[in-house]
Amino acid sequence: MREPSAGDGARREETWVGSGDHDIELKRASDGAADLVLQRFFDGDGRLLTIPAKQSRQIAMYDLLAQRFVPGVRYTELEVNRELMAVYGDYVSLRRGLVDFGFLDRADGQYWRSGGSVPVGEDPAPVGADAPPGGPAPTAAARAGMRRGSPGATPRTTSPRGVRRREAIVAAASGLIADRGYAAVGMDDIGAAAGVTGPAIYRHFDSKAAVLAEVFERVIDSLLDAVTPHAAEPDGANQTTSVIAPTDAARALAEAIDRYATGVSARRRLIAVFVREVHHLPAEQGERLVTSQRHLIGRWRELLAAAHPDWSVQRVRTAVHGAFGLLNSVGTYESPLTDAELAAELTSLTRAALAV
Template sequence: MTTGLTDRERAKADRQAALLREAARLFAERGFAGVSLEDLGTAVGITGPAVYRHFPNKQALLGAILVGVSRTLLDGGGAVVAAGRPSDDTLDALIAFHVDFALTSADVIRVQDRELASLSDADRRTVRRLQREYVELWVVVLDGLRHAVPAAALRVRAHACFGLINSTPYSLHAARNGVGDAQLRSILTTMARASLMA
């Protein structure tokens, strides 16, 4: 949201958002090493060197994408849990939240899967910490439903569920041939819940 900003500040914020969006798309298509600053600038209508006005380098841009999405997941999952619903309803809401993320963030998922090693050490540590905290949100909720299952096994279930849902971007075009959004969400939701509760 860019309310309360001057026109210049709003334009800069909009350009940064565009750079993040286009960088995710290009990194997903070509890989981090296959994208130049000139490619990034061209994608948002500026020169390559003008990218430095927004990010110190290409690695910082990658960091902003992957740290940002990890924070978004943790914050969104935290809000779901904080709503205080019964564990069963909270699990359904977490699954719906993550399915929505996967279906709207295919490029970012592909970048995260392939380019984690390209992050700076500091950003990689931050991403890993945020990811662990996100998993623990799910573990707490699952523990409310599966008391007899050890926490380590619940973590395995959560990771497996994420893998199932996050694999969607790799096969989305083929998988969606003749499958509408509502049906796709229903399939992913049903499979995710089954994987967690099996």
């Protein structure tokens, strides 16, 4: 797997995916901070030490990370997560940043390069070259498309204004669907609530189902936020925690409960949409959601079993599923509590139920 190197700064000056004003601004900011970012924020093995605070340095960092993905190749979210987990523990923040700054774009559960610098004079190193088994590798057609500069190899870059407009549409859709139900909400309703007039909404989403899919992306992200990097690895649910002391396992599970309770309390309207409208979710989105839930539930079961070695397998399984039912119940009723108050109540009840 190719790691960032000092030579990346020179290659950055050759080719930049995208040519709009936003892309030019990104390139200038990235060029100016690239060397400093490599020296201060990456270790000798190419792992990110911390995310820079300054935006110009963040852009340079995201440009380096974007080079791990080959233009013209589409990746599943799991493949993106695997790649970013090799660089930094908080892969969810990295993935969001790559999308928000226009280095990656996503639709229908797939991600692709949409901005940033590309090595010139050589094929970019396949992301999966030294990656775990199952990592993505570009097809011959994709490589040929990059060399030809085919239109499909460089999808459009999302501008900051486009990101804000997209966020407004998703927020409006979440509220309307939560209030009226999916069937009673039309694209015109969503556009009007988001301040997007006429057919302009179709520049961001081609259908109401696509908007709903994006809403559920946020639900999936909220689940992933509560998963530790260890828990999100593909085989994490099959790993043993027998070496973890019961007190350590109980503390880790208590922290995970607090994070999850905080997440669902702050996103209770999204959770409400999920509970009531999940049957409208496209098949691929549904599979990804199930995969995320499986990782999370598997990790909690491991920790609970380690915290209570005297509990049977069935008791552990029943307790964990019951805990998630309790936590996700925020989507089934209106609570007058603030987010913080609701999170505290959910955390207290769940910890009591799991005895941690």
